[in-house]
Every structure is written in structure tokens, then in C-alpha cells.
Amino acid sequence: MEFVILGIVLAGVLLLAGLGLLVPRIRRRAVPPAPPQAADQPEEGGGVGILAPERPTEAPEAPAPTIETPAPTAGRLVRLRGRLSRSQSVFGKSLLAVLARDRLDEDAWEEIEDSLIAADVGVEATHEIVGRLRERTKVLGTRNPTELRALLAAELVEALDPTLDRSLNVAGKPSVLLVVGVNGSGKTTTCGKIARVLIADGHTVLLGAADTFRAAASEQLATWAGRVGAEVVRGPEGADPASVAFDAVKKGVDTGVDTVLVDTAGRLQNKVGLMDELGKVKRVVEKQGPVDETLLVLDATTGQNGLEQARVFTEVVDVTGVVLTKLDGTAKGGIVIAVQRKLGIPVKLVGLGEGPDDLAPFEPAAFVDALVGTDA
Numbered sequence: 001m002e003f004v005i006l007g008i009v010l011a012g013v014l015l016l017a018g019l020g021l022l023v024p025r026i027r028r029r030a031v032p033p034a035p036p037q038a039a040d041q042p043e044e045g046g047g048v049g050i051l052a053p054e055r056p057t058e059a060p061e062a063p064a065p066t067i068e069t070p071a072p073t074a075g076r077l078v079r080l081r082g083r084l085s086r087s088q089s090v091f092g093k094s095l096l097a098v099l100a101r102d103r104l105d106e107d108a109w110e111e112i113e114d115s116l117i118a119a120d121v122g123v124e125a126t127h128e129i130v131g132r133l134r135e136r137t138k139v140l141g142t143r144n145p146t147e148l149r150a151l152l153a154a155e156l157v158e159a160l161d162p163t164l165d166r167s168l169n170v171a172g173k174p175s176v177l178l179v180v181g182v183n184g185s186g187k188t189t190t191c192g193k194i195a196r197v198l199i200a201d202g203h204t205v206l207l208g209a210a211d212t213f214r215a216a217a218s219e220q221l222a223t224w225a226g227r228v229g230a231e232v233v234r235g236p237e238g239a240d241p242a243s244v245a246f247d248a249v250k251k252g253v254d255t256g257v258d259t260v261l262v263d264t265a266g267r268l269q270n271k272v273g274l275m276d277e278l279g280k281v282k283r284v285v286e287k288q289g290p291v292d293e294t295l296l297v298l299d300a301t302t303g304q305n306g307l308e309q310a311r312v313f314t315e316v317v318d319v320t321g322v323v324l325t326k327l328d329g330t331a332k333g334g335i336v337i338a339v340q341r342k343l344g345i346p347v348k349l350v351g352l353g354e355g356p357d358d359l360a361p362f363e364p365a366a367f368v369d370a371l372v373g374t375d376a
């Protein structure tokens with residue numbers, strides 16, 4: 001009997017122990033799925049959190065390709081100085097090597113002259129620069145190549161007349177800028193780049209596609225305009241350039257933009273035709289107000305020939321500033337000096353590449369420093 005009672009108690013204890021073991025097991029089974037769920041929640045939430053920023057970044061990405069924010073213009077020439085590498089090598093390798101010689105004899109001075117002429121500085125300007133350099137070297141007794149280089153740099157800066165006002169005249173409302181030059185010199189590209197520069201500086205811009213001679217020009221200009229949010233006025237292909245220019249300026253006046261930039265065609269095969277066309281564009285535009293700036297776009301790689309062509313434009317319209325393009329593609333950076341000297345018009349901007357922000361305000365000291373750099 002005692003054994004029977006003992007057996008029953010034992011069985012009871014075992015049963016309870018078994019239940020005790022089972023309950024946590026069931027709980028463990030039941031509970032574990034719950035905590036992972038609970039734990040997953042924040043993670044999921046965290047997942048959403050990770051995804052969420054992606055959605056907003058995806059959203060603003062959509063308009064970004066249409067409206068760009070152009071790079072600031074200040075200090076562009078310094079940033080783009082590497083683009084002048086071909087000119088640098090002419091100045092750097094030959095000229096500076098001569099200046100580094102122990103003795104500057106007659107042959108050495110002749111070599112210096114040859115280098116400047118090879119860099120397209122022009123014969124007259126070269127004689128003047130070298131004459132003054134010789135004089136100063138003698139007076140100062142300069143022998144040290146670093147000092148000689150500094151003297152040469154000072155003469156080149158002087159030849160570029162650092163006192164000239166090179167800012168764009170965009171004070172009018174709207175200010176009207178005509179862009180002229182031979183076809184292929186980079187007019188349309190320059191219009192687009194200038195629009196970017198002005199927009200970067202807070203202006204509103206309207207582009208007039210008055211180069212109706214080249215079918216692609218108006219399309220090209222519209223693409224530039226679209227990228228920075230400038231308005232564009234185009235005419236049908238072959239339309240009268242003067243009428244497109246008129247419409248552009250009229251729309252600029254009506255809509256109250258800050259600046260109207262008019263791209264023109266430059267057919268040079270017939271000087272009379274060019275005079276007629278450009279003269280008419282200018283006259284028609286002036287019916288609505290003065291032209292504030294007429295920029296002549298010149299391809300630096302065309303050298304002294306380009307200068308002759310440029311002179312024709314200065315006879316036709318009153319050019320107020322020169323934009324020298326493609327300085328990145330020539331070893332003849334000295335052309336800047338020749339252009340200013342021959343035309344008597346300040347170089348205001350320089351093109352240093354095909355990229356949208358490869359247009360820099362021209363600064364004589366920074367330019368010369370890039371050519372005969374103090375660390376060259």
C-alpha cells in the first residue's frame with residue numbers, strides 16, 4: 001500500500017515536472033515567433049527608413065538633368081590654367097630655358113623674340129616687349145632666371161593693359177548683347193556659355209537664335225538654353241536674321257528679362273553681304289533700345305589670319321569686347337596680346353574647352369602666370 005501511495009506521488013511529481021518543462025517549451029515556441037516579429041518591426045521600420053531617403057533622392061534627380069547649376073565664374077581662369085598647356089610648353093620650354101642661361105647675349109635675345117613671335121604675340125608687340133625687357137634687365141642688372149622671368153611676366157601683363165574694363169555691360173533692362181564672328185569660331189557655344197555665366201550670377205536670360213543660316217545653330221542654342229532654364233526665341237529655318245533678332249529683343253522687353261543674347265551668322269565670303277546682314281540686325285534691334293555690348297568671337301587657332309577677318313567685323317559693327325575661343329587647342333596663347341593690340345578692343349572672355357563651364361573671364365595677371373608660371 002505504501003508502495004502504491006509512493007508510486008502515485010512519484011507519478012504526480014513526474015507529471016508536474018513534465019508539465020513544468022513543457023510549459024516553458026510551449027512558451028518558448030509561442031513567444032519566440034512573437035519577439036522576432038516585434039524585433040522585426042523596428043527593423044522593418046528601419047528598412048523603410050533606409051529606403052525612404054532613397055525615394056526623395058530619386059525624386060529630385062528627375063528635374064536635375066533639365067536645369068543645371070553652372071559653376072561659379074570667379075577664379076575660373078586659375079582653375080582652367082592647365083588647359084593652356086600647349087602655350088605653356090612654348091613659353092616654358094624655349095623662352096624660359098633661354099632666360100636661364102648664364103649670359104644673355106645677342107643670340108639669346110633673338111631667341112626670346114623668336115619664341116614670342118612663334119607664340120603669336122605679333123612682331124610689333126614682340127619688339128616692344130623684348131626692347132623693354134632688355135632695358136630693364138640692364139638697368140636693374142638682373143641675372144637671376146627667376147627675376148628675369150618675373151620681369152618678362154610683368155612686361156606681358158603690361159602689354160595686355162590690365163587697366164581695361166573687361167566686365168560685360170549688362171546694366172540695361174534688358175541689356176542687349178550681340179554675338180558676332182565667323183562661322184565655326186564658337187559663337188553659338190559661347191552664347192550658351194555666357195547664358196550660363198549670367199544665370200550663375202543671378203540674371204534671367206533670353207537667347208535669340210538669329211543664326212538662321214546654319215540649320216543646327218538654333219537647335220544647338222535651344223539645347224543650351226534648356227539646360228540652364230533660359231528662354232529662347234527661334235525663327236523658321238532660313239528666316240530673316242534681323243526679324244528673329246527683333247522678336248527676341250521684343251520678347252525680352254515684354255517679359256522683363258535681364259539680358260537678351262543674340263547669336264548671329266557670320267558668312268565672310270562676301271563682305272558687303274555681311275555688312276548688310278549684321279548692320280540690319282543691329283539697326284533693327286536698336287529700334288527697341290541700345291545694344292549694350294557687341295562681342296566678337298574669335299578662334300585663337302586661326303592666328304594672324306583670324307585677326308584679319310576680325311578687322312572686317314570691327315568695320316561693320318561697333319565691337320565692344322572680344323571672346324577668344326579654343327585657347328585650349330593652340331600653342332599660340334600670345335594671340336591674346338596681338339588681338340588686343342591690333343583691334344584696340346579688350347579681350348573679355350576666353351574659351352578653354354568645349355565643356356559648358358569652360359569659359360573664363362579674362363584676367364591678364366592670371367593668364368600670364370599660367371603661361372610663364374612662377375613654378376614653371
Ligand code: GDP
Pocket residue numbers: 181182183184185186187188189190217325326327328329350351352353354358
Ligand atoms: P559657330 O558656327 O560660330 O556658332 O560655332 P559653334 O559654336 O558651333 O562652335 C564650333 C565648334 O567649336 C564646336 O565644336 C564647339 O564645341 C567648338 N568650340 C567652341 N568653343 C571652344 C573652345 O573654347 N575650345 C574648344 N576646344 N572648342 C570650342
